[in-house]
Amino acid sequence: MPSSVVRTRPEDLAARLGVGGAAEQGDALLRVVREVKNQIIGNKTKKLRYLHLGAVPKIVSVLAAASQGGAGHGDAAVIVQAAAAIGSFACGVEDGVRAVLDSGALPHLTSILSHPEEKVVDAGARSLKMIFQSKLAPKYDVLQEKNLKFIFSLLDSDNENVTELAACIIAHSCERSEEQKALCDAGVLQKLVSLLGGSSNQKDACLNSIEAVVKYNPEVSSKFACIDYGKALKALTNLILDRRHPHTRFLACKCLIAVGQASPCHVEELQIKSKLVLVLVELLEEPGRVGDEVPFSLKTLIEDNEELHKQALSVNAVEKLCSFLHMSSINERRLQGLLIALAELSSKLEECRCQLISPQVLSLIIDALKHDRTDVRVAACYCIRNITRSLKNISAGCLSSEAVIVQFVQLLDDPSKLVQIAALSALCNIVVNGATRKSVLIRSEGVSRLVQLSKSMDSALRYVSVQVLRNLLFLADITDKECILKELTLSTLASLVYDSDCSIQEQALALLNNLMDGCDSIKHLFAEDNMILDAIMRQLKNSSSVGVCIQGMFVLCNIAARSELEKDSVMNFLVPSHEDSCNRSLAIKFLQSKENSLRVACLWCLVNLTNPNSGGLSRRVTRLRDAGIIFQLKSMLNDPCLDCKLRVRMILEQCTEFETTQG
Amino acid sequence: MSHFYYLLGHFNPVETVTMSKKVITREEWEKKLKDVNIRKEDMNKLVMNFLVTEGYVEAAEKFRIESGTEPDIDLATITDRMAVKKALQSGNVEDAIEKVNDLNPMILDTNPQLYFHLQQQRMIELIRCGKVEEALEFAQEELAPRGEENQSFLEELERTVALLAFDDIKNCPYGDLLDVSQRLKTASELNAAILTSQSHEKDPKLPSLLKMLIWAQNQLDEKAAYPRITNFTTAALEDPAV
Numbered sequence: 001m002p003s004s005v006v007r008t009r010p011e012d013l014a015a016r017l018g019v020g021g022a023a024e025q026g027d028a029l030l031r032v033v034r035e036v037k038n039q040i041i042g043n044k045t046k047k048l049r050y051l052h053l054g055a056v057p058k059i060v061s062v063l064a065a066a067s068q069g070g071a072g073h074g075d076a077a078v079i080v081q082a083a084a085a086i087g088s089f090a091c092g093v094e095d096g097v098r099a100v101l102d103s104g105a106l107p108h109l110t111s112i113l114s115h116p117e118e119k120v121v122d123a124g125a126r127s128l129k130m131i132f133q134s135k136l137a138p139k140y141d142v143l144q145e146k147n148l149k150f151i152f153s154l155l156d157s158d159n160e161n162v163t164e165l166a167a168c169i170i171a172h173s174c175e176r177s178e179e180q181k182a183l184c185d186a187g188v189l190q191k192l193v194s195l196l197g198g199s200s201n202q203k204d205a206c207l208n209s210i211e212a213v214v215k216y217n218p219e220v221s222s223k224f225a226c227i228d229y230g231k232a233l234k235a236l237t238n239l240i241l242d243r244r245h246p247h248t249r250f251l252a253c254k255c256l257i258a259v260g261q262a263s264p265c266h267v268e269e270l271q272i273k274s275k276l277v278l279v280l281v282e283l284l285e286e287p288g289r290v291g292d293e294v295p296f297s298l299k300t301l302i303e304d305n306e307e308l309h310k311q312a313l314s315v316n317a318v319e320k321l322c323s324f325l326h327m328s329s330i331n332e333r334r335l336q337g338l339l340i341a342l343a344e345l346s347s348k349l350e351e352c353r354c355q356l357i358s359p360q361v362l363s364l365i366i367d368a369l370k371h372d373r374t375d376v377r378v379a380a381c382y383c384i385r386n387i388t389r390s391l392k393n394i395s396a397g398c399l400s401s402e403a404v405i406v407q408f409v410q411l412l413d414d415p416s417k418l419v420q421i422a423a424l425s426a427l428c429n430i431v432v433n434g435a436t437r438k439s440v441l442i443r444s445e446g447v448s449r450l451v452q453l454s455k456s457m458d459s460a461l462r463y464v465s466v467q468v469l470r471n472l473l474f475l476a477d478i479t480d481k482e483c484i485l486k487e488l489t490l491s492t493l494a495s496l497v498y499d500s501d502c503s504i505q506e507q508a509l510a511l512l513n514n515l516m517d518g519c520d521s522i523k524h525l526f527a528e529d530n531m532i533l534d535a536i537m538r539q540l541k542n543s544s545s546v547g548v549c550i551q552g553m554f555v556l557c558n559i560a561a562r563s564e565l566e567k568d569s570v571m572n573f574l575v576p577s578h579e580d581s582c583n584r585s586l587a588i589k590f591l592q593s594k595e596n597s598l599r600v601a602c603l604w605c606l607v608n609l610t611n612p613n614s615g616g617l618s619r620r621v622t623r624l625r626d627a628g629i630i631f632q633l634k635s636m637l638n639d640p641c642l643d644c645k646l647r648v649r650m651i652l653e654q655c656t657e658f659e660t661t662q663g
Numbered sequence: 664m665s666h667f668y669y670l671l672g673h674f675n676p677v678e679t680v681t682m683s684k685k686v687i688t689r690e691e692w693e694k695k696l697k698d699v700n701i702r703k704e705d706m707n708k709l710v711m712n713f714l715v716t717e718g719y720v721e722a723a724e725k726f727r728i729e730s731g732t733e734p735d736i737d738l739a740t741i742t743d744r745m746a747v748k749k750a751l752q753s754g755n756v757e758d759a760i761e762k763v764n765d766l767n768p769m770i771l772d773t774n775p776q777l778y779f780h781l782q783q784q785r786m787i788e789l790i791r792c793g794k795v796e797e798a799l800e801f802a803q804e805e806l807a808p809r810g811e812e813n814q815s816f817l818e819e820l821e822r823t824v825a826l827l828a829f830d831d832i833k834n835c836p837y838g839d840l841l842d843v844s845q846r847l848k849t850a851s852e853l854n855a856a857i858l859t860s861q862s863h864e865k866d867p868k869l870p871s872l873l874k875m876l877i878w879a880q881n882q883l884d885e886k887a888a889y890p891r892i893t894n895f896t897t898a899a900l901e902d903p904a905v
Binding site for chain 1: 760761764767768769771772773774775778805808812814815860861862864
C-alpha cells in the first residue's frame, strides 16, 4: 500500500495539543503528539512552522502532566512521544532549542530519567542528549558537589543512553581549567576510560568528553596519561587503529592530539604522532562529518612542526588533500579544512609549495577566494600567502597574472576584517618582486585602497597594509615609488612613524628604507621642514622597541651616505656636541645594546660617517674620539657577532687611515 | 645463470614459466589447512553475526538454541528493524518512517541524507500509483525545502520530478527509480542507519571475509600454483594447474 500524503495540517494539530480548551485527552492526545513528532523529525521547515504555532510549550505541558500523573501505562506512552518530540525540536534548529529551554522542559525530562520503564528513560535521555549537543543549553556547574554527584549517578547507569547523556553533559559543561580539574579529581576520567569498553556509540560519547576534560590542561592531561600506568593512553592508541569504526578512530585521534598538546612528554613525540599523521591522512577519505573535520585536526597536529610536515608529505597528504579539492560537490566545511591543512603544509616545506603551484590546483585555490563563506576565503588567502613564501613560486604561473592581483585588490573591500587581513598578508608576498605586478597593483587602484587601510582604526589592519606598502616599495622603480608616495602623502607617513603601536612604527620605518633605497627619494625626508626626519629622530630617542631603533638607524645610515651637510646632521643627532651631552649619546647607547642587529645598524651608520672620501672626516673623527666612541669601538674588537666585528674593524681602519695621512 | 635458463628454455619451455612459481600439491595444502585451528565458537559467532545483521530473526533464535551462541544484540530489536524494512520494501514508506521514529527518533533527525531518500521514495511510490497531483504537492511541500538545503538533494529531486514528464514512466530515462532495486537501496540505507544507532556494525563480517579470501587467492596466484577455491558455494579445493 502506497502511503498517502494527506496529513493533518500543523495548525489543526497544534490546536489539539496541550492541556485544556480544544486539547485532546487520552489516546487521542497520544496520537496527536505522535503525529507532530513524526512530522517534524528530520524536517526543519516543519519544526519552524510548529514553533510559530507555539507547539513546544504545549507539548512540554503534556509531558509535565503525564509525568506527574503517576506511572500508569497510558502515561508512559504519552511521555515517550512528548519527550521524543521535544528532543526533535531541539535538534538542528536554534530557535527550537531556545523554545524547549524557555518552556522549562529540562527539569521534566531530567525527572523521567528515574522512571521505572526503560522506554521512558531512553526517550528522556535521548531528548536531553539532543538538547545538550546545542551550544545554547545551560552548563552544569560541575564545581557544585550535587551536580557532580548527579553526573556520576548517570555515568553509573546500566542504560547506555543515560551514560551517553552523562558524557554529553560533561563535554558540554566543561570549559574552564578549574572545571576540568574538579571533574578529574572526582575520578570522572577513570570512569570514562572504563566506559570505553562499551558499545561504539558510548565510546564516541566518552571520547568526546575525555577530549573536553583534558584539552589545553597540562595537569589534567598528564593525570589522564598516568591512569593505570598509561592504560588509558594505550586504549586510545588501540582505538586509532580500529579501521571498522572511523568515527571512533577520529575521536580517539582528537583525544591523543589534545593530550599531546597539553602534556607533550606523555605522548612519545614522533612515534605516536607519526602514527596519528598516518591515521588522519587515511581518514581524509571518510565521507560525511569525519572527513570534513579531519583536515582541521591534521592541521592542529602538525602545526609548526617541520618533522611532522615531512611525515605528512611522505604519506602523500598533499596529493590526497588536493584530490578532494578537485571534487565537484565539496561542502564548505571540508573545503575550508582542506585549504587550512594545505596552508599549514606549505608554510614550511618548499616541496609542498611546488605541488600546489600546478595550474590545476592553484586555479582551484584561486576560485576559493571568491567563495561565499568568509572562512573559506580566509583559508584560501593564507594558502596563497604560504605558497608565495617561495620566491620561485611568486614569479611562476597564474599568480603573476593581472587577474589574480585584481582579485586580491577586490578582497581588500571584503566586509569581513579577517578576509581583509588574510588578503593583505598574501599580497605582502605577492608584491615583493616583479615590476609588472607592482604596476598592476598601482593601476588597479590597489595602492589607494592600501593607503586607506593604513589609516584604519584597527591596528591589525594598519599593520599588514603598511607591510604590503613596504614590500611594494621594495626594489620598485622610481616612477612607481613616486606614484605610491603621492598617494600615501608625507603626513600619513609621519603619523605612521608616530603610530601608537610600535610594530607599526617599525614597518613604517622599514617602508621608508625601501623608499629611499637606491634613488633620489631621500629628499622627501627633508621636505616640509624635515617632517619625516624629525619623526624618525624622535622615535630613536624615545622608543624602547629594538625593532624601531634598528629600522630608524638604517634610515640614518642611508642619510649618512650622502652629502657633507647630511652627514653632519646625522652626526649631530647621534653624537651631540659637549654642551648637551649630559646624557649618554645615542651612538653609545646603541653600540652597547645586547641586540646584534641594532649594533650592526649603528656601526653601518658610523661606517658611512667615517667614509674616507668625504671632506669633513677630520671634524667627525675628532668628535667621535671626544665622545668616547672610538674607545667604545676598540672595546668591541672582539664582538661575539661576526658582522659587528668586521664593521668595527672597518671603521677603526677608516679612522686611523685618516690619522696617519694627517700625521 | 642466464646460460642455465637458456638451456632449460631450449629443452623445455613450459618448465621455465613455472620455474618462478612454487607448486603446492593438494596433500601439502591440506596438511597446512589442518594445522590451522579455528574454534567452533568463532565460526558460530560469524554465522550468528550474519543472521543478526541481515535480520533473520527466527533463524538466529533457532541457531542460538542449537549452538548456544549468544547474539550480540537484543533479538527483539531485530524484529523491529525487520518490520521497518518490510514496510519500506512493500512501498509503505510513511509506515516505515513512523516505525523508525518509534525505534529511535534521533536516526532521521541526525541523518538528513537518509531522511531525504525516504521522502524521495515516498514520492516515487506516489508516482508509481499515478497520483500525479499528490506527488507534485508532496514535492513542493516536503522535498523542495530539502533541495534548498543541499545541492546534491536538489539534483536527485530533479531526477525524480522528471518522472512526471513521461507517459511511459517505466521506460523513461529515469525509470530505474521505479525499479524494485531502488526500494532495496533505500531499505538497506535505512537498515544500516538503524544498526549504527544500535552500535552494531552495519555490514555482516562474513561477506568481507569472503572478499578477503578472493583477494588473498589473487595475490597468491601470482606467486604459486596451489589448490584454490573457485566454487565458493561448495568451497571445494581444485587441483593446482601445472
